[in-house]
Amino acid sequence: NAGVTQTPKFQVLKTGQSMTLQCAQDMNHNSMYWYRQDPGMGLRLIYYSASEGTTDKGEVPNGYNVSRLNKREFSLRLESAAPSQTSVYFCASSRDRDDGYTFGSGTRLTVV
């Protein structure tokens, strides 16, 4: 049982390039989330998806788009990367509204 799988683990982008971070869960969870983690700021919610076919903005959605492709997969896209998007990105999922989250191992993104 893999849990939450994120790819890639590391990525370096040039300013202005685009990329998609992939996330998949095999626990049949309804809800999925994207967070970014920056030193001294904890985790901040970028976007979330309560169920297949729905997505909503979190605290810091600017510069990002998401797609809930099916129940398993939730991707995060950077259309035009900026140095301020250098961060560690975590995907998470949960079964029900009060369940704790299961996290992936993260994607470390550097934008130069």
Add this chain to the structure above:
Amino acid sequence: GEDVEQSLFLSVREGDSSVINCTYTDSSSTYLYWYKQEPGAGLQLLTYIFSNMDMKQDQRLTVLLNKKDKHLSLRIADTQTGDSAIYFCAESIRRGGATNKLIFGTGTLLAVQP
């Protein structure tokens, strides 16, 4: 507003107890959580407490909740070097709809000295 605050750093000696504190702002939070993050890894759920409880104990972990003061603490008994990690407090925010959102604190780095 939604805000969760933690101290940034705690250092203890192996075998001592560690107490990590957290304050939150949303009085409607239904669950509060403690997560552990080891270097280079994702967050792992350690324990959680329902908002109508005062205390929860799980082996070496004790969670205390003071709902009046919106204060949450995590006590680790007999702290070991393997407990060295960043600990995040999180509150569950429910704004209708089908899911909650977790608001995380900044994390407390626990350093255990041998």
